[in-house]
């Protein structure tokens with residue numbers, strides 16, 4: 001198989017972790033006889049430095065013509081004081097919108113090898129922690145109009161709008177139900193329907209879509225309760241479907257309780273456009289350039305890309321297996337280091353995974 005991948009290393013630790021992920025991609029290509037060509041594109045702070053904006057037109061073009069997009073991370077204190085319209089994060093939001101990547105899949109799973117790092121009591125995680133947050137990514141309060149800042153009644157004010165129409169809700173709900181069918185057949189839709197009008201429409205539409213999936217159990221939770229249930233008993237969740245803002249918050253919570261946020265990949269998918277694959281964690285500017293970052297989430301994002309964008313299941317499984325083997329052999333980066341294990345740098349960790357492939 002030949003595929004063309006647009007690679008956006010981004011800022012902070014982005015270039016380092018991407019370097020290792022690409023080595024793993026190359027190793028998989030050799031092992032299974034595929035050709036993956038890559039093309040680099042700028043996004044975030046590095047794009048601001050080079051072009052004055054966080055999402056150059058050339059990047060959007062490069063992404064559109066690729067078969068898939070790999071992203072490292074964006075942002076850093078150097079760009080925090082810029083005008084909000086050109087902050088690095090705008091690059092990320094912009095590319096999601098430009099490619100209509102409306103479905104963000106964020107799995108939160110416990111790595112058995114890292115059980116000691118899990119933030120929950122053993123009797124709680126003993127019941128299981130294997131869920132996926134399906135977050136709507138191109139609508140809701142992130143993009144709703146009106147949005148802005150100004151003066152109201154003589155006082156400084158800011159405002160945003162949370163809005164969803166039935167099409168936006170139905171298409172993300174379908175992604176969630178389809179995902180559930182390949183898992184434990186449970187969808188929990190999270191909203192704030194006791195307060196928000198937008199949530200009442202959300203719930204109504206999710207229930208309508210649910211009628212097409214009688215084999216999938218559908219439940220609903222208010223977002224505050226969902227946040228609580230996630231730490232109280234995560235085993236009750238299989239697929240969580242929710243809007244952009246709630247999904248942003250709950251996916252951080254879900255991933256951190258596994259104790260290995262540096263380990264978790266994510267996929268952003270749209271209709272007819274290349275998907276974008278990236279680690280869940282950020283650009284960690286404090287450890288950038290020191291060979292300290294954990295490349296495993298980006299390496300696992302490559303696996304997600306192979307599975308979701310190219311339907312290469314065996315190849316994806318091979319990468320995941322190599323990561324598990326590396327952990328079982330006792331190799332750790334600083335973020336997941338435990339007593340008695342062997343501490344490795346970013347490059348050495350990447351090399352171990354390649355070896356285990």
Ligand code: IPM
Pocket residue numbers: 089092093248
């Ligand atoms: C995420 C991040 C982004 C978001 C930021 C960096 C714009 O927090 O991908 O979860 O809020 O979507």
Ligand code: MG
Pocket residue numbers: 248249252
């Ligand atoms: Mg977030």
